Amino acid sequence: MPESNDHDGPQLPSEIETSSAGAHLGNPVATYPWRMPPIPWRGYAMWGTLTVILCGTWGYLAGAAVGAVWAALLFLMLGIPLVLRRRSRFIDINAQLALYEHGLVVVGANGTIRVARYDSTLAYLYGYSDDTFQREADRPKYYTGTLTDIAGQSIPLNGFFETDFWLRGGYTDPQYWASTIHDGIVKACFASAAAELDAGGALDFGPIRISATDISANGQAVPWPSVQEISVDAGRVGITVDGKWKPLKGAALELIPNFRLFTALTDHRRHQAKPDEQEPHNNGEPQTD
Secondary structure, eight states: OOOOBOTTOOOOOHHHHHHHHHTTOOSEEEEEEEEOOOOOHHHHHHHHHHHHHHHHHHHHHHTOHHHHHHHHHHHHHHHHHHHHHHHHHTOOTTOEEEEESSEEEEEOTTSOEEEEETTTOOOEEEEEOOOTTOOOTTOOOEEEEEEEOTTSOEEEEEBOOOOSSOOOOEESOHHHHHHHHHHHHHHHHHHHHHHHHHTTOEEEETTEEEESSEEEETTEEEEGGGOOEEEEETTEEEEEETTEEEEEEEEEGGGOSSHHHHHHHHHHHHHHHOTTSOOOOOTTOOOOO
């Protein structure tokens, strides 16, 4: 897998530098190129063989096995070149994701340049493992999601991921840039958000609302002293109360923006609600690992 440039001096085109300077993003941190995965010939062979077998079986039952097999082969000979031609339209060696101290610049596969700041973006970034046709035990998670740019428009962000069937490109090393983006959002927003909660305000994270006194979803509120833990199971956000985990209604993980900021703030409120507990000293910074 291609490696990202590190903070020792990524080479950034002048257009990206101009965009970052205009949004006051600070110093560059890292850049990640956009890549298409290798052509999944093994998956195509599996798919083609299965197609021929199914068509041949159907043709045999219908009394026209040879014709059905030829039709399947013709379909494959026409379909695979179309897929490869579609793949070529999405290849852009100039596309990249450039991270900065206070935000990021995205150069899409179509050449568009978008800018987002950590103190104002909504990041819906999550990863999952595709184990159905996994060939290697160390294959990374597939990361996908969106951010909002400084104009309030959505930016798609997909991580580079090798698959046995699909030809979806993405930015390399998503396990690093996704974490860096979430950490940047926490650093930029935690202090002001925590102060708002401590002052009696409330914050919405998609279907979940957190306030100084409770956490609620779909109109059902649970006071902080009763919340033992907040965690994710099978893509759903839930809370543990009296030793039992229950999902928050409508709170699917992909619907929660800035999830790491959400967990940092919920930990903060839970600890504030239990002042007698001894928490490890962290100089006021949220734990975000």
